[in-house]
Amino acid sequence: xxxxxxxxxxxxxxxxxxxxxxxxxxxxxxxxxxxxxxxxxxxxxxx
Amino acid sequence: xxxxxxxxxxxxxxxxxxxxxxxxxxxxxxxxxxxxxxxxxxxxxxxxxxxxxxxxxxxxxxxxxxxxxxxxxxxxxxxxxxxxxxxxxxxxxxxxxxxxxxxxxxxxxxxxxxxxxxxxxxxxxxxxxxxxxxxxxxxxxxxxxxxxxxxxxxxxxxxxxxxxxxxxxxxxxxxxxxxxxxxxxxxxxxxxxxxxxxxxxxxxxxxxxxxxxxxxxxxxxxxxxxxxxxxxxxxxxxxxxxxxxxxxxxxxxxxxxxxxxxxxxxxxxxxxxxxxxxxxxxxxxxxxxxxxxxxxxxxxx
Numbered sequence: 137x138x139x140x141x142x143x144x145x146x147x148x149x150x151x152x153x154x155x156x157x158x159x160x161x162x163x164x165x166x167x168x169x170x171x172x173x174x175x176x177x178x179x180x181x182x183x
Numbered sequence: 184x185x186x187x188x189x190x191x192x193x194x195x196x197x198x199x200x201x202x203x204x205x206x207x208x209x210x211x212x213x214x215x216x217x218x219x220x221x222x223x224x225x226x227x228x229x230x231x232x233x234x235x236x237x238x239x240x241x242x243x244x245x246x247x248x249x250x251x252x253x254x255x256x257x258x259x260x261x262x263x264x265x266x267x268x269x270x271x272x273x274x275x276x277x278x279x280x281x282x283x284x285x286x287x288x289x290x291x292x293x294x295x296x297x298x299x300x301x302x303x304x305x306x307x308x309x310x311x312x313x314x315x316x317x318x319x320x321x322x323x324x325x326x327x328x329x330x331x332x333x334x335x336x337x338x339x340x341x342x343x344x345x346x347x348x349x350x351x352x353x354x355x356x357x358x359x360x361x362x363x364x365x366x367x368x369x370x371x372x373x374x375x376x377x378x379x380x381x382x383x384x385x386x387x388x389x390x391x392x393x394x395x396x397x398x399x400x401x402x403x404x405x406x407x408x409x410x411x412x413x414x415x416x417x418x419x420x421x422x423x424x425x426x427x428x429x430x431x432x433x434x435x436x437x438x439x440x441x442x443x444x445x446x447x448x449x450x451x452x453x454x455x456x457x458x459x460x461x462x463x464x465x466x467x468x469x470x471x472x473x474x475x476x477x478x479x480x481x482x483x484x
Contacts, residue, residue, distance in 0.1 A: 145340050
Protein backbone atom coordinates (compact mmCIF):
# COMPACT_ATOMS: atom_id res chain seq x y z
CA UNK A 137 0.00 0.00 0.00
CA UNK A 138 1.25 3.47 -0.90
CA UNK A 139 2.43 5.28 2.29
CA UNK A 140 0.44 8.38 1.30
CA UNK A 141 -2.75 6.32 1.70
CA UNK A 142 -1.86 5.79 5.36
CA UNK A 143 -1.57 9.55 5.77
CA UNK A 144 -5.03 10.16 4.33
CA UNK A 145 -6.45 7.19 6.25
CA UNK A 146 -5.15 8.75 9.51
CA UNK A 147 -6.63 12.19 8.72
CA UNK A 148 -9.97 10.71 7.64
CA UNK A 149 -10.10 8.40 10.69
CA UNK A 150 -9.46 11.38 12.99
CA UNK A 151 -12.41 13.31 11.61
CA UNK A 152 -14.66 10.26 11.54
CA UNK A 153 -13.97 9.77 15.27
CA UNK A 154 -14.62 13.44 16.09
CA UNK A 155 -17.68 13.54 13.81
CA UNK A 156 -19.16 10.44 15.43
CA UNK A 157 -18.67 11.91 18.88
CA UNK A 158 -20.21 15.24 17.87
CA UNK A 159 -23.12 13.27 16.39
CA UNK A 160 -23.73 11.54 19.75
CA UNK A 161 -23.66 14.95 21.48
CA UNK A 162 -26.26 16.36 19.06
CA UNK A 163 -28.44 13.26 19.55
CA UNK A 164 -28.21 13.56 23.34
CA UNK A 165 -29.11 17.27 23.17
CA UNK A 166 -32.10 16.38 21.01
CA UNK A 167 -33.28 13.77 23.49
CA UNK A 168 -32.96 16.19 26.40
CA UNK A 169 -34.83 18.89 24.49
CA UNK A 170 -37.67 16.42 23.96
CA UNK A 171 -37.71 15.68 27.71
CA UNK A 172 -37.76 19.39 28.48
CA UNK A 173 -40.68 19.96 26.09
CA UNK A 174 -42.55 17.13 27.75
CA UNK A 175 -41.85 18.54 31.21
CA UNK A 176 -42.92 22.06 30.28
CA UNK A 177 -46.11 20.63 28.68
CA UNK A 178 -46.91 18.78 31.93
CA UNK A 179 -46.47 21.94 33.97
CA UNK A 180 -48.51 24.34 31.91
CA UNK A 181 -51.17 26.08 34.04
CA UNK A 182 -54.32 23.98 34.09
CA UNK A 183 -52.50 20.62 33.71
CA UNK B 184 -24.18 32.76 24.63
CA UNK B 185 -25.41 31.01 21.51
CA UNK B 186 -23.92 33.72 19.29
CA UNK B 187 -20.58 33.56 21.10
CA UNK B 188 -20.50 29.80 20.63
CA UNK B 189 -21.26 30.18 16.93
CA UNK B 190 -18.49 32.74 16.42
CA UNK B 191 -15.99 30.55 18.31
CA UNK B 192 -17.06 27.52 16.24
CA UNK B 193 -16.49 29.36 12.95
CA UNK B 194 -13.10 30.68 14.08
CA UNK B 195 -12.05 27.22 15.30
CA UNK B 196 -13.20 25.67 12.02
CA UNK B 197 -11.09 28.15 10.06
CA UNK B 198 -8.09 27.55 12.32
CA UNK B 199 -8.44 23.77 11.89
CA UNK B 200 -8.58 24.10 8.09
CA UNK B 201 -5.56 26.41 8.06
CA UNK B 202 -3.58 24.15 10.43
CA UNK B 203 -4.41 21.07 8.33
CA UNK B 204 -3.33 22.89 5.17
CA UNK B 205 -0.05 23.83 6.83
CA UNK B 206 0.48 20.23 7.97
CA UNK B 207 -0.34 18.63 4.62
CA UNK B 208 1.06 21.13 2.14
CA UNK B 209 3.47 23.59 3.77
CA UNK B 210 5.41 21.57 6.37
CA UNK B 211 8.76 20.25 5.09
CA UNK B 212 8.84 16.58 4.14
CA UNK B 213 10.75 14.41 6.58
CA UNK B 214 13.84 12.85 4.98
CA UNK B 215 13.52 9.20 6.05
CA UNK B 216 9.77 8.69 6.49
CA UNK B 217 8.53 10.91 3.69
CA UNK B 218 4.98 12.27 3.55
CA UNK B 219 3.56 9.70 5.96
CA UNK B 220 5.35 11.57 8.76
CA UNK B 221 2.67 14.27 8.43
CA UNK B 222 0.43 12.06 10.59
CA UNK B 223 2.60 13.51 13.35
CA UNK B 224 0.67 16.82 13.15
CA UNK B 225 -2.54 15.06 14.19
CA UNK B 226 -1.12 12.26 16.33
CA UNK B 227 1.00 14.36 18.73
CA UNK B 228 -1.45 17.28 19.33
CA UNK B 229 -4.23 14.75 19.95
CA UNK B 230 -2.06 13.01 22.56
CA UNK B 231 -1.17 16.29 24.28
CA UNK B 232 -4.81 17.36 24.31
CA UNK B 233 -5.87 14.01 25.79
CA UNK B 234 -3.19 14.28 28.51
CA UNK B 235 -4.30 17.81 29.36
CA UNK B 236 -7.95 16.76 29.61
CA UNK B 237 -7.07 13.77 31.81
CA UNK B 238 -5.01 16.10 33.98
CA UNK B 239 -7.99 18.46 34.42
CA UNK B 240 -10.13 15.42 35.22
CA UNK B 241 -7.53 14.38 37.83
CA UNK B 242 -7.45 17.78 39.56
CA UNK B 243 -11.25 18.14 39.47
CA UNK B 244 -11.65 14.61 40.91
CA UNK B 245 -9.25 15.35 43.78
CA UNK B 246 -11.14 18.55 44.58
CA UNK B 247 -14.45 16.70 44.38
CA UNK B 248 -13.21 14.02 46.78
CA UNK B 249 -11.65 16.59 49.13
CA UNK B 250 -14.74 18.81 49.34
CA UNK B 251 -16.59 16.26 51.49
CA UNK B 252 -14.51 17.27 54.54
CA UNK B 253 -13.14 20.75 55.24
CA UNK B 254 -9.98 19.26 56.75
CA UNK B 255 -9.38 17.18 53.60
CA UNK B 256 -9.96 20.28 51.48
CA UNK B 257 -7.31 22.24 53.39
CA UNK B 258 -4.90 19.27 53.37
CA UNK B 259 -5.28 18.79 49.60
CA UNK B 260 -4.70 22.50 48.98
CA UNK B 261 -1.49 22.54 51.03
CA UNK B 262 -0.25 19.29 49.49
CA UNK B 263 -0.57 20.87 46.04
CA UNK B 264 1.18 24.04 47.21
CA UNK B 265 3.97 21.97 48.81
CA UNK B 266 4.41 19.88 45.63
CA UNK B 267 4.60 23.07 43.56
CA UNK B 268 7.17 24.77 45.77
CA UNK B 269 9.25 21.61 46.31
CA UNK B 270 9.22 20.86 42.57
CA UNK B 271 10.29 24.38 41.67
CA UNK B 272 13.13 24.41 44.24
CA UNK B 273 14.27 20.87 43.39
CA UNK B 274 14.50 21.73 39.67
CA UNK B 275 17.43 24.05 40.38
CA UNK B 276 19.39 21.75 42.72
CA UNK B 277 22.71 20.87 40.98
CA UNK B 278 22.25 17.03 40.93
CA UNK B 279 18.67 17.33 39.66
CA UNK B 280 19.70 19.99 37.15
CA UNK B 281 22.43 17.67 35.84
CA UNK B 282 20.01 14.76 35.53
CA UNK B 283 17.43 16.92 33.75
CA UNK B 284 20.00 18.26 31.31
CA UNK B 285 21.11 14.71 30.47
CA UNK B 286 17.50 13.95 29.50
CA UNK B 287 17.36 17.12 27.41
CA UNK B 288 14.95 18.86 29.80
CA UNK B 289 15.24 22.46 30.94
CA UNK B 290 15.09 22.96 34.74
CA UNK B 291 13.13 26.19 34.21
CA UNK B 292 10.46 24.26 32.27
CA UNK B 293 10.06 21.76 35.10
CA UNK B 294 9.98 24.55 37.70
CA UNK B 295 7.26 26.40 35.76
CA UNK B 296 5.20 23.21 35.48
CA UNK B 297 5.59 22.61 39.23
CA UNK B 298 4.49 26.17 40.09
CA UNK B 299 1.51 25.92 37.72
CA UNK B 300 0.22 22.86 39.55
CA UNK B 301 -1.08 24.61 42.74
CA UNK B 302 -2.15 27.68 40.72
CA UNK B 303 -4.26 25.47 38.46
CA UNK B 304 -5.66 23.57 41.44
CA UNK B 305 -6.76 26.76 43.21
CA UNK B 306 -8.24 28.33 40.07
CA UNK B 307 -10.21 25.21 39.19
CA UNK B 308 -11.79 25.13 42.66
CA UNK B 309 -12.76 28.78 42.33
CA UNK B 310 -14.19 28.55 38.80
CA UNK B 311 -16.04 25.26 39.29
CA UNK B 312 -17.49 25.16 42.78
CA UNK B 313 -19.45 22.20 44.20
CA UNK B 314 -21.14 19.83 41.77
CA UNK B 315 -19.62 21.65 38.80
CA UNK B 316 -16.32 19.92 39.62
CA UNK B 317 -17.93 16.56 38.98
CA UNK B 318 -19.48 17.83 35.75
CA UNK B 319 -16.09 19.15 34.65
CA UNK B 320 -14.46 15.80 35.51
CA UNK B 321 -16.88 13.74 33.42
CA UNK B 322 -16.68 16.26 30.56
CA UNK B 323 -12.89 16.13 30.40
CA UNK B 324 -12.81 12.33 30.73
CA UNK B 325 -15.23 11.83 27.85
CA UNK B 326 -13.56 14.30 25.48
CA UNK B 327 -10.14 12.98 26.58
CA UNK B 328 -11.17 9.44 25.61
CA UNK B 329 -12.14 10.71 22.13
CA UNK B 330 -8.71 12.31 21.66
CA UNK B 331 -6.98 9.24 23.08
CA UNK B 332 -8.91 7.12 20.55
CA UNK B 333 -7.52 9.32 17.78
CA UNK B 334 -4.00 8.68 19.14
CA UNK B 335 -4.57 4.92 19.23
CA UNK B 336 -5.94 4.88 15.68
CA UNK B 337 -3.42 7.23 14.03
CA UNK B 338 -0.46 5.59 15.82
CA UNK B 339 -0.76 2.19 14.09
CA UNK B 340 -1.55 3.91 10.77
CA UNK B 341 1.77 5.71 11.11
CA UNK B 342 3.63 2.65 12.42
CA UNK B 343 2.63 0.28 9.59
CA UNK B 344 4.54 2.01 6.76
CA UNK B 345 7.43 3.10 9.01
CA UNK B 346 8.03 0.09 11.30
CA UNK B 347 6.42 -2.51 9.07
CA UNK B 348 4.02 -3.54 11.85
CA UNK B 349 0.73 -2.10 13.10
CA UNK B 350 1.49 -2.57 16.80
CA UNK B 351 4.61 -3.48 18.77
CA UNK B 352 3.36 -5.94 21.40
CA UNK B 353 4.90 -5.32 24.80
CA UNK B 354 6.15 -1.85 23.91
CA UNK B 355 5.67 0.24 27.06
CA UNK B 356 4.56 3.46 25.33
CA UNK B 357 1.91 1.71 23.26
CA UNK B 358 0.71 -0.58 26.05
CA UNK B 359 0.51 2.18 28.67
CA UNK B 360 -1.49 4.37 26.26
CA UNK B 361 -3.92 1.51 25.65
CA UNK B 362 -4.20 0.97 29.43
CA UNK B 363 -4.85 4.69 29.90
CA UNK B 364 -7.67 4.54 27.33
CA UNK B 365 -9.14 1.44 29.02
CA UNK B 366 -9.04 3.12 32.46
CA UNK B 367 -11.01 6.13 31.23
CA UNK B 368 -13.45 3.97 29.26
CA UNK B 369 -14.04 2.06 32.54
CA UNK B 370 -14.55 5.41 34.29
CA UNK B 371 -17.22 6.39 31.75
CA UNK B 372 -18.88 2.96 31.92
CA UNK B 373 -18.97 3.18 35.71
CA UNK B 374 -20.72 6.53 35.51
CA UNK B 375 -23.08 5.31 32.82
CA UNK B 376 -24.27 2.08 34.40
CA UNK B 377 -23.95 2.53 38.18
CA UNK B 378 -27.03 3.79 39.98
CA UNK B 379 -25.46 3.96 43.42
CA UNK B 380 -25.45 7.23 45.35
CA UNK B 381 -21.68 6.74 45.65
CA UNK B 382 -21.08 6.60 41.88
CA UNK B 383 -19.58 10.07 41.64
CA UNK B 384 -17.22 9.42 44.54
CA UNK B 385 -16.18 6.03 43.14
CA UNK B 386 -15.61 7.54 39.70
CA UNK B 387 -13.52 10.35 41.22
CA UNK B 388 -11.39 7.79 43.10
CA UNK B 389 -10.91 5.78 39.88
CA UNK B 390 -9.95 8.95 38.02
CA UNK B 391 -7.32 9.87 40.61
CA UNK B 392 -5.67 6.44 40.40
CA UNK B 393 -6.13 6.27 36.62
CA UNK B 394 -4.42 9.61 36.06
CA UNK B 395 -1.22 8.16 37.51
CA UNK B 396 -0.85 6.35 34.19
CA UNK B 397 -0.46 9.68 32.35
CA UNK B 398 3.12 10.37 33.58
CA UNK B 399 3.97 6.74 32.86
CA UNK B 400 2.78 7.14 29.27
CA UNK B 401 4.56 10.45 28.83
CA UNK B 402 7.90 9.55 30.42
CA UNK B 403 8.02 5.92 29.25
CA UNK B 404 10.03 6.93 26.17
CA UNK B 405 12.57 8.76 28.34
CA UNK B 406 13.28 5.95 30.77
CA UNK B 407 12.57 2.71 28.89
CA UNK B 408 13.80 1.17 25.67
CA UNK B 409 10.90 1.48 23.24
CA UNK B 410 10.16 1.37 19.54
CA UNK B 411 8.37 4.71 19.80
CA UNK B 412 10.45 7.75 18.69
CA UNK B 413 12.06 9.98 21.33
CA UNK B 414 10.28 13.20 22.34
CA UNK B 415 10.89 16.02 19.90
CA UNK B 416 10.29 18.75 22.48
CA UNK B 417 12.03 18.81 25.85
CA UNK B 418 13.89 15.60 25.11
CA UNK B 419 17.00 14.46 23.30
CA UNK B 420 15.25 14.47 19.94
CA UNK B 421 15.31 17.46 17.60
CA UNK B 422 12.86 19.02 15.18
CA UNK B 423 13.03 21.49 12.31
CA UNK B 424 11.77 24.91 13.55
CA UNK B 425 9.21 25.06 10.70
CA UNK B 426 7.87 21.66 11.74
CA UNK B 427 7.71 22.82 15.35
CA UNK B 428 5.68 25.92 14.42
CA UNK B 429 3.19 23.85 12.44
CA UNK B 430 2.98 21.28 15.24
CA UNK B 431 2.18 24.03 17.77
CA UNK B 432 -0.33 25.60 15.36
CA UNK B 433 -2.11 22.25 15.06
CA UNK B 434 -2.08 21.84 18.82
CA UNK B 435 -3.63 25.29 19.23
CA UNK B 436 -6.35 24.34 16.71
CA UNK B 437 -7.03 21.07 18.54
CA UNK B 438 -7.11 22.87 21.90
CA UNK B 439 -9.70 25.34 20.58
CA UNK B 440 -11.72 22.45 19.15
CA UNK B 441 -11.48 20.48 22.42
CA UNK B 442 -12.55 23.57 24.41
CA UNK B 443 -15.66 23.97 22.25
CA UNK B 444 -16.54 20.29 22.54
CA UNK B 445 -15.99 20.46 26.33
CA UNK B 446 -18.19 23.54 26.50
CA UNK B 447 -21.03 21.70 24.72
CA UNK B 448 -20.54 18.55 26.78
CA UNK B 449 -20.52 20.58 30.02
CA UNK B 450 -23.81 22.28 29.12
CA UNK B 451 -25.27 18.93 28.12
CA UNK B 452 -24.41 17.48 31.54
CA UNK B 453 -25.86 20.52 33.36
CA UNK B 454 -29.06 20.23 31.32
CA UNK B 455 -29.23 16.46 31.92
CA UNK B 456 -28.98 16.90 35.68
CA UNK B 457 -31.66 19.60 35.62
CA UNK B 458 -34.01 17.32 33.69
CA UNK B 459 -33.30 14.41 36.06
CA UNK B 460 -33.97 16.67 39.02
CA UNK B 461 -37.24 17.87 37.49
CA UNK B 462 -38.36 14.28 36.84
CA UNK B 463 -37.46 13.35 40.42
CA UNK B 464 -39.50 16.29 41.72
CA UNK B 465 -42.36 15.32 39.46
CA UNK B 466 -42.35 11.76 40.73
CA UNK B 467 -42.48 13.16 44.27
CA UNK B 468 -45.59 15.05 43.26
CA UNK B 469 -44.07 18.49 43.65
CA UNK B 470 -45.16 20.35 40.53
CA UNK B 471 -44.26 23.72 42.05
CA UNK B 472 -40.58 22.84 42.35
CA UNK B 473 -40.49 20.74 39.21
CA UNK B 474 -42.22 23.26 37.03
CA UNK B 475 -41.59 27.00 37.12
CA UNK B 476 -38.16 26.91 38.82
CA UNK B 477 -36.74 24.86 35.95
CA UNK B 478 -34.93 26.85 33.28
CA UNK B 479 -36.99 25.13 30.61
CA UNK B 480 -36.32 27.75 27.97
CA UNK B 481 -32.57 27.15 28.14
CA UNK B 482 -31.34 26.28 24.71
CA UNK B 483 -28.54 23.94 23.84
CA UNK B 484 -25.52 25.32 22.00
